[in-house]
Amino acid sequence: MRVEKGRLVIVLVGISAFLIPSYVIRWLLAIFVTALLFIKSVEGWEPKRKTSIFSNFLELRRDEVKRLAKIISRGEKSGVSRRIVKEHLLEAYNILGYEYSELNSSPPSGIKVLEEEGNFLERLNEALDLLEGEINEGA
Numbered sequence: 001m002r003v004e005k006g007r008l009v010i011v012l013v014g015i016s017a018f019l020i021p022s023y024v025i026r027w028l029l030a031i032f033v034t035a036l037l038f039i040k041s042v043e044g045w046e047p048k049r050k051t052s053i054f055s056n057f058l059e060l061r062r063d064e065v066k067r068l069a070k071i072i073s074r075g076e077k078s079g080v081s082r083r084i085v086k087e088h089l090l091e092a093y094n095i096l097g098y099e100y101s102e103l104n105s106s107p108p109s110g111i112k113v114l115e116e117e118g119n120f121l122e123r124l125n126e127a128l129d130l131l132e133g134e135i136n137e138g139a
Contacts, residue, residue, distance in 0.1 A: 010036050076120045086114055092131055096138060
């Protein structure tokens with residue numbers, strides 16, 4: 001059985017506080033043991049660091065990217081995931097200036113490609129290429 005040196009010192013000082021006949025020295029040793037125990041209890045503690053708004057934004061952005069990556073990977077089997085991806089594409093087209101009512105009645109070619117049958121990831125890649133082309137045309 002191995003005893004840590006710090007704990008052994010605390011125990012020995014604590015025992016000596018009971019054995020020494022002088023009242024003042026007992027109190028001084030009791031205060032010393034209390035200080036040692038406090039230092040030992042605070043040993044592994046670290047204060048919380050304040051995080052900046054920018055780091056919080058990056059963390060939220062990273063979580064959003066992970067969430068979308070998971071949705072896209074599930075898109076091959078799940079209709080709900082495909083709808084979520086389609087809504088994100090519709091939102092991108094809306095940012096480009098299309099109205100939602102216009103997108104629903106006559107969707108752009110990127111949305112039409114996404115709704116076709118076949119490999120979802122290939123269709124998504126084509127739809128993103130078409131969206132990129134429209135962004136480049138607008139710029």
